[in-house]
Amino acid sequence: MYYQRMPIEIESPEQLGYENVKYNLAESSVTDLNYCDLGITLDDLVICYGDHLGKPQLRDLIASEYEGISKDNILLTVGAASALFIVNTSILTNKDHLIVIRPNYGINIETPKLIGCQIDYVDLSFESNFRLDINKISSLIKSNTKMISLTYPHNPTGVVINLDELNQVIKIAENNNCYLLYDETYRDMVFGEKLPLAASLSKNVISISSISKAYGLPGIRLGWLICQDQKLFNTFLAAKEQIFICNSVIDEEIAYLFLKEKDKHFSKILKNIKNNFIIVKDFIKSQSYLEWQQPEGGVVCFPRIKPELKIDIEGFYQTLNIKHKTFVGPGHWFEMDKRFMRIGYGWPDSEQLKQGLNNILLSIEENIK
Numbered sequence: 101m102y103y104q105r106m107p108i109e110i111e112s113p114e115q116l117g118y119e120n121v122k123y124n125l126a127e128s129s130v131t132d133l134n135y136c137d138l139g140i141t142l143d144d145l146v147i148c149y150g151d152h153l154g155k156p157q158l159r160d161l162i163a164s165e166y167e168g169i170s171k172d173n174i175l176l177t178v179g180a181a182s183a184l185f186i187v188n189t190s191i192l193t194n195k196d197h198l199i200v201i202r203p204n205y206g207i208n209i210e211t212p213k214l215i216g217c218q219i220d221y222v223d224l225s226f227e228s229n230f231r232l233d234i235n236k237i238s239s240l241i242k243s244n245t246k247m248i249s250l251t252y253p254h255n256p257t258g259v260v261i262n263l264d265e266l267n268q269v270i271k272i273a274e275n276n277n278c279y280l281l282y283d284e285t286y287r288d289m290v291f292g293e294k295l296p297l298a299a300s301l302s303k304n305v306i307s308i309s310s311i312s313k314a315y316g317l318p319g320i321r322l323g324w325l326i327c328q329d330q331k332l333f334n335t336f337l338a339a340k341e342q343i344f345i346c347n348s349v350i351d352e353e354i355a356y357l358f359l360k361e362k363d364k365h366f367s368k369i370l371k372n373i374k375n376n377f378i379i380v381k382d383f384i385k386s387q388s389y390l391e392w393q394q395p396e397g398g399v400v401c402f403p404r405i406k407p408e409l410k411i412d413i414e415g416f417y418q419t420l421n422i423k424h425k426t427f428v429g430p431g432h433w434f435e436m437d438k439r440f441m442r443i444g445y446g447w448p449d450s451e452q453l454k455q456g457l458n459n460i461l462l463s464i465e466e467n468i469k
């Protein structure tokens with residue numbers, strides 16, 4: 101396998117060094133939590149190999165959120181990232197065909213490319229409000245289509261789909277004997293009503309999630325996949341056992357103790373996201389250089405510098421990063437024009453966010469041609 105690093109990882113704040121980033125608008129998660137604030141003790145924990153599927157009580161707790169799902173449908177993984185890797189490599193070969201939306205979180209595209217399968221993209225465009233074209237998905241189906249891969253709420257745009265649209269895509273998967281990989285890492289962060297867990301709607305769906313994005317615990321590296329197809333589920337377990345046998349029991353324990361108190365922790369997180377979202381909305385309204393499609397969930401948005409504005413785009417990022425020590429996710433992280441930028445508004449506090457947004461304006465002004 102010829103692994104290549106992705107720009108989103110090479111240029112991530114943790115790789116640049118957090119000390120070089122003063123205004124961090126590049127994160128796709130909420131603020132990372134401090135271990136002491138969780139009030140957790142691990143004194144009695146035995147550091148043994150854990151259950152290969154994952155800590156049963158934690159899987160029970162996750163399952164209790166979803167209709168028709170039991171712990172036996174849940175495989176714990178090392179973040180959502182490894183779940184995506186396991187699903188892609190378990191289902192796709194170089195003889196298969198995949199339909200995947202773009203832009204997308206990197207792994208959802210890079211791992212299929214690595215496998216060498218045939219890929220058709222369903223591009224979400226700014227001009228179509230980043231809406232999903234379901235007819236396009238239907239029209240792309242081939243006899244060797246093995247999987248359709250969607251991410252909702254979407255990263256980097258923050259758009260969502262409705263239940264009717266989700267059901268239509270599931271029908272396409274069922275009618276064509278293929279799977280739907282549904283990355284719903286941001287599920288808990290929709291502004292409107294939550295959809296049912298996609299994997300609870302059909303045996304052809306695999307849902308992916310983690311505690312990284314919504315709960316601010318990305319360093320725990322704890323995610324999961326959910327699937328009702330037992331045979332496929334066993335393949336995923338075999339893949340997990342070959343890559344890392346079981347999860348870290350420390351990570352599982354912290355995730356378990358956190359999720360037992362989820363409502364308490366999450367209500368604070370939601371309040372913060374709502375406040376910061378208002379700041380971003382007001383900012384977009386108050387200026388004339390950027391335009392956006394207003395997000396409907398998650399903690400990121402994907403505005404662009406208006407196409408008619410003549411700007412030195414490389415100079416813009418230089419000024420933003422070096423002079424103003426402000427970081428966003430540039431369009432090329434998502435194979436998009438660099439006029440697009442992902443702004444993460446869940447991570448900085450409100451003052452850092454305001455200053456970071458203002459620095460974007462200053463950097464545009466300093467680079468207008």
Ligand SMILES: Cc1ncc(COP(=O)(O)O)c(C=O)c1O
Pocket residue numbers: 128178179180181182205251255283285309310311312313318322323
């Ligand atoms: C949509 C999406 N899926 C999966 C991941 C992977 O996250 P983790 O492995 O920390 O759960 C990310 C991280 O940015 C993401 O944005």
